[in-house]
Amino acid sequence: MILDGKRLLIVAGKGGVGRSTVAAALGLAGARRGLETIVVETAGRGDVARALGGRPGERLAEVELQPRLHHVAIARRPALEEYLQQQVPTPLPAAVLARSRAFELFVDAAPGMSDLLTIGKVWELGQRPRRRRGALAYDLIILDGPASGQLLGLLDAPRTFASIARIGPVAHQANAIDEMIRNPSTVGLIAVATPEQMAVSETLELRTTLTERFGLGIDALVVNRVFASRFSAADRRALAAAPDDPAIRDARWYDGRVRAQRTHVARLRRCLPGVPRRTLPFLFTPQFEPHDIEQLAGILAGTG
Amino acid sequence: MSRLTTALAGHRVVICAGAGGVGKTTVSAALALGLAAQGHRVALITIDPARRLAEALGLDSLGNRPQRVDTASLDGTESEVRGELFAMMLDAKRTFDELIELLAPDATTRDQILANPIYQHLSTAVAGSQDYTAMAKLFELDHSGDYDVIVLDTPPSRHAIDFLQAPDRLIAFLEGRALAAFLRPTGHVARVAGLGFTALRRITGMGLMEDLTALFQLLAGLLEGFRRRARDVHTLLTAGTSSFLIVTSPEAAAVDEAIFFGAELDRAGMHRAGVIANRVHPLDQRGADKATATRLTAAFGDRLAAKVMSTHDDVQRLAHRDQAAIERLRSALGDEPVCLADRVADVHDLETLVEVESELFGRTSARPRQARAA
Numbered sequence: 001m002i003l004d005g006k007r008l009l010i011v012a013g014k015g016g017v018g019r020s021t022v023a024a025a026l027g028l029a030g031a032r033r034g035l036e037t038i039v040v041e042t043a044g045r046g047d048v049a050r051a052l053g054g055r056p057g058e059r060l061a062e063v064e065l066q067p068r069l070h071h072v073a074i075a076r077r078p079a080l081e082e083y084l085q086q087q088v089p090t091p092l093p094a095a096v097l098a099r100s101r102a103f104e105l106f107v108d109a110a111p112g113m114s115d116l117l118t119i120g121k122v123w124e125l126g127q128r129p130r131r132r133r134g135a136l137a138y139d140l141i142i143l144d145g146p147a148s149g150q151l152l153g154l155l156d157a158p159r160t161f162a163s164i165a166r167i168g169p170v171a172h173q174a175n176a177i178d179e180m181i182r183n184p185s186t187v188g189l190i191a192v193a194t195p196e197q198m199a200v201s202e203t204l205e206l207r208t209t210l211t212e213r214f215g216l217g218i219d220a221l222v223v224n225r226v227f228a229s230r231f232s233a234a235d236r237r238a239l240a241a242a243p244d245d246p247a248i249r250d251a252r253w254y255d256g257r258v259r260a261q262r263t264h265v266a267r268l269r270r271c272l273p274g275v276p277r278r279t280l281p282f283l284f285t286p287q288f289e290p291h292d293i294e295q296l297a298g299i300l301a302g303t304g
Numbered sequence: 305m306s307r308l309t310t311a312l313a314g315h316r317v318v319i320c321a322g323a324g325g326v327g328k329t330t331v332s333a334a335l336a337l338g339l340a341a342q343g344h345r346v347a348l349i350t351i352d353p354a355r356r357l358a359e360a361l362g363l364d365s366l367g368n369r370p371q372r373v374d375t376a377s378l379d380g381t382e383s384e385v386r387g388e389l390f391a392m393m394l395d396a397k398r399t400f401d402e403l404i405e406l407l408a409p410d411a412t413t414r415d416q417i418l419a420n421p422i423y424q425h426l427s428t429a430v431a432g433s434q435d436y437t438a439m440a441k442l443f444e445l446d447h448s449g450d451y452d453v454i455v456l457d458t459p460p461s462r463h464a465i466d467f468l469q470a471p472d473r474l475i476a477f478l479e480g481r482a483l484a485a486f487l488r489p490t491g492h493v494a495r496v497a498g499l500g501f502t503a504l505r506r507i508t509g510m511g512l513m514e515d516l517t518a519l520f521q522l523l524a525g526l527l528e529g530f531r532r533r534a535r536d537v538h539t540l541l542t543a544g545t546s547s548f549l550i551v552t553s554p555e556a557a558a559v560d561e562a563i564f565f566g567a568e569l570d571r572a573g574m575h576r577a578g579v580i581a582n583r584v585h586p587l588d589q590r591g592a593d594k595a596t597a598t599r600l601t602a603a604f605g606d607r608l609a610a611k612v613m614s615t616h617d618d619v620q621r622l623a624h625r626d627q628a629a630i631e632r633l634r635s636a637l638g639d640e641p642v643c644l645a646d647r648v649a650d651v652h653d654l655e656t657l658v659e660v661e662s663e664l665f666g667r668t669s670a671r672p673r674q675a676r677a678a
Contacts, residue, residue, distance in 0.1 A: 016325010016553070047557065147324055164421055164515065196650045230615060235608050242603060246588035247596050250619040251612045256648035284618040286625035287556060 002026070002220050002278055002300050006188035007126060008141045008180075010155075013192035014202040015147040018224045020047035021288065021296065022192045022280070023144035028052065028297035031069035035139040038062060038070040038125060042118050042154070046073060048144055053290040060121070062136065070136070072125070079117040086124075086131050115157035116174060123177045148206045155181055155214060181214075188219040193268060195223060195261035204271050221275050222300070223265060225282040227258045306666035308335075308642055309342070311577040312453075315547050317446060317540065318577065319456045321467060322551035323561040327582040330651045331551045331644070332457035333361065333391075334660040340375070340389035341661070344452040347445050348391040351438050351459040361391055361654065368395040370445070375654070382667065383658045390451070392441075399437035400427035407529035417522045422515045434459040435470035439537045446540060465568050468541075471534040547577035550637070554584055554622075554629035563636040579639050580664070581630055583646040585623040588616070622646075642666075 003009060011023045023039050027048070030037035039048050046056035054065035059078040063071050124130065128137045145151040158178035165171040181187060189210065193203040203218070210216045231239065236255060242248045269277070280296050312318060318339075320332040329350055336348035347370040361373050370390035378384050401418060408414035417423050427433055438459055445454050458467045523530075540546055548569055552562035562579060569576055590596070596616075600609035633641045644663050651657050 014325065016323075016558075160425055164425065197652050198650055230611055231608075235611070238604055238608060239612070245596070245599075246586070246590070247600060247612055247616040249586075250588075250616045253646075253648060254615045254619060260649035284621050286621060286628075 002029075002222075002276060002302070003188040003190065006219075007139070007186040008122070008143065008188070010143045010145055010151075010187065010189045011192060012145050012148060012151050012189060012206060012218075014199045017192050017194045017199050018280075019147075019192050020144050021051055021293065022190070022222050022224060022300075023142050024048045024051040024293050025280075025296035025300050026142050026190070027069050027071075028066070028293055029301035030140040030142070031066060032297065032301065034068065036068050036070070036136060037140040037142065038072060038138045039142045039144060040122055040125065041071070041073045041144045042146055043144075049073070051288055051290070051293055070138070074118050074121050076114055076117060079121045082132075083117055083120060113157075113161065115154045116161050116170075116177070119154055119157055119181070120173070120177055123180055126180070148202055152206075152209055152213070155216075182216065184216070184219075187216075189216060190220045190222060191218045192222045192224050194225045195264035195268075197264060200264050200267050203268065207272065218272060218275055221268065221272060221277045222280060223268065223277060224280045226265070226279050227254065227261055227282050229258050231255045231258075307640070308338075308578060308665055312339070312547070315453065315545055315577065316451075317442065317454050317456070317543075317546035319442075319458060319541075319546070319548045320551050321458045321548055321565060323553075323558040326551050326553040326558050327644075328551045329457050330657070330660060331549070331580055331582060331664070332455050333651075334657055334664050335549070336389060336391070336453075336455040337375075337383070337385070337654075337657055338661045338665045339453050339455070340385045340387045341378075341383050343386040345388045345450075346390065346453045346455060347451040348389070348455045348457070349394055349438065349441055349445070350391065350457040351394040351396075351434050358393065361657075368392065368398045368441075370451075377654060378658060381658070383661060387452070394434070394438055394441055396434045396437040397427050399441050400433060403437075403440050403533070404526070407526045407533070409525050413522055413525055417519070417526075420515060420519045420522065422519045426519075435467045436474050438467070439471060439541075440533065443533070443537050443540055465565060468568065468572060468574075471537050475531060475534050542573050542575075544575065547575040549577050550579040551582060552579065552629075552633065553582050554626040556629070559629050559632055562633060566637045576637070576639065579633055579637055579641045580644060581626070581633060581641040582644045584626045584630070584643040585619055585646050587623040587627055588620055 009026060011019050011026070013019045013022075020041070023041075024047075027037050027039035039052075041048050041056070049056040049063070049065060049071045052065045052069065052071070054063060054071065056071065056073045057063040060072060060074065060082060065071050122141060122143055124132075125138055125141050130137055146154060158174040158181065162171045162174040162178060165174065191203050191206060193199045203221075207218050210218065231251070231254075239248060239252050239255065265279075278300055280299055283292050283295075285292055318335065320328050320335065322328050332350065333348060336346045340346040349370075370392040373389040373391050375385040375389055404417050404423075405414055408417065435458075438456060442454060442456050445451060550562045550566055550569075552558045566576060566579070597609065597613055600612055603609070604612065630641050630643065633639070642664065644660060647656075647660075649656075651660055
């Protein structure tokens with residue numbers, strides 16, 4: 001399997017390249033290997049749960065969608081309440097404090113607090129034993145992250161917070177989370193890109209920023225929605241000479257897309273030498289079904 | 305005149321909104337180009353960490369002010385820019401700083417805010433600072449009176465609605481009774497807030513609370529200015545001369561988002577100029593057709609004909625999905641979507657942008673929808 005042995009896989013990429021699909025497929029591949037796996041969604045759209053044929057759970061509920069394949073959607077307020085309940089000795093009940101206007105303002109205002117709660121929850125999912133009593137300990141956590149720019153904010157949050165808060169329990173914990181994110185032996189970053197100019201550019205920018213700001217790199221690359229080559233050079237000449245027809249037009253369009261994609265894949269390969277790469281085919285399905293995800297999971301696991 | 309030209313006639317502000325990854329940046333650039341070609345003086349604001357527009361417009365870097373785009377290569381073509389095209393990439397931090405400079409009552413307050421560590425992170429890191437500053441920039445450019453039309457490409461976000469809510473979120477953040485209680489607690493409120501404060505301090509450590517309290521006290525002096533600005537922005541967005549263009553791809557999640565956003569715009573009393581369905585695959589109206597297969601086999605032989613037919617089947621599967629998406633958009637939004645074909649390669653130069661522009665304004669369709677006999 002891609003990035004075998006890591007405990008946290010962060011799925012990154014530009015908006016619209018299929019991060020959620022790849023996260024779902026990775027989750028399935030992990031579960032099939034016998035790992036207790038959880039896919040974590042941060043944007044609250046429930047895309048991953050739906051792709052796997054389930055429904056997202058309410059309020060941080062960890063839902064088992066398939067054997068050993070779990071899912072959780074992180075929303076800010078429940079994450080905040082849980083955090084307060086578990087971490088903070090206060091004279092007020094956590095729920096009261098979390099609902100207080102002052103505290104809400106504080107979470108909005110304190111730089112990265114909201115991101116910190118999200119990444120903090122990811123960290124908590126990886127604790128053994130878990131802080132929440134009776135909660136399952138996971139072997140593999142897959143983070144379906146936000147688009148590149150916001151992902152960097154998310155990864156930066158613990159450090160930002162620790163530097164501003166300086167001392168105190170939050171700073172202490174933020175440091176622990178920051179250490180986890182930067183541990184290359186347990187954390188792997190998977191960049192998803194489609195073979196298009198803009199998606200490739202954003203992937204390369206992500207790599208630069210990851211290196212400069214975090215000392216991290218791209219550990220694996222998933223090239224998504226790749227058109228397989230179908231036509232030879234002779235076919236191409238025949239198509240070019242053929243009279244206009246919708247079927248011919250579709251074939252020419254397809255072949256043009258294949259060749260355009262090839263130059264972008266070559267750029268990725270040239271600029272990210274030595275990075276393990278998996279190629280996922282474009283699926284001509286109107287709507288993704290669970291068996292489509294299974295096909296992609298097979299490829300990511302190296303069995304497809 | 306094209307449908308879009310009619311829908312946008314007399315509009316000074318056009319905002320392109322939609323889910324992430326649907327091609328908003330390209331559509332807004334093509335729209336700005338088309339309006340400039342019609343003779344308007346157009347400013348395009350893009351918010352784009354990936355510098356996609358810079359690539360598309362052949363600009364090496366975009367400052368925080370609109371810069372003239374060189375369109376000389378289009379002279380003599382159908383898309384010759386008879387007006388003027390300006391483009392800028394939003395710098396959220398700089399725009400926020402400029403706003404503070406504008407609204408601060410005095411130089412000392414201004415300097416203290418700009419130097420506050422919380423402010424420095426807030427103006428860059430916080431999700432939503434892009435949304436808010438995009439609106440501030442839109443207002444500033446409109447107010448300057450320098451342009452006939454301003455086209456805004458909204459920040460990347462999974463939810464288009466985040467953009468609309470940005471000013472209210474900022475005001476809610478800056479004002480509110482709880483905040484006053486937080487800063488100057490009295491009576492019963494003080495007891496609870498005081499406990500909250502103690503708890504917060506215990507959780508967060510002192511440094512952060514001091515910086516935060518200092519920032520709130522400083523910003524209190526600017527609150528009225530922020531409120532006025534939010535009201536002005538709201539007035540601008542609901543004005544008859546402003547409208548939204550919803551951009552979507554035919555994928556189900558993007559269409560859901562487009563329909564939801566359309567309803568939110570209606571609720572907020574904001575004007576919709578239309579919906580753009582991007583990356584559409586043209587439908588072959590003949591459907592499954594034995595004659596085509598026979599003709600292809602005669603022309604190409606079995607092997608190539610089979611490959612062409614199976615490719616055609618695959619692409620038509622997408623075309624049918626796209627038609628269903630368009631139908632869904634049409635019935636939910638009550639608007640005939642303007643369709644842009646899925647291009648072989650994405651747009652990164654002015655010449656390709658012109659192709660999108662001419663499709664957008666209905667001068668050409670990259671691939672005719674109606675089949676002609678071969």
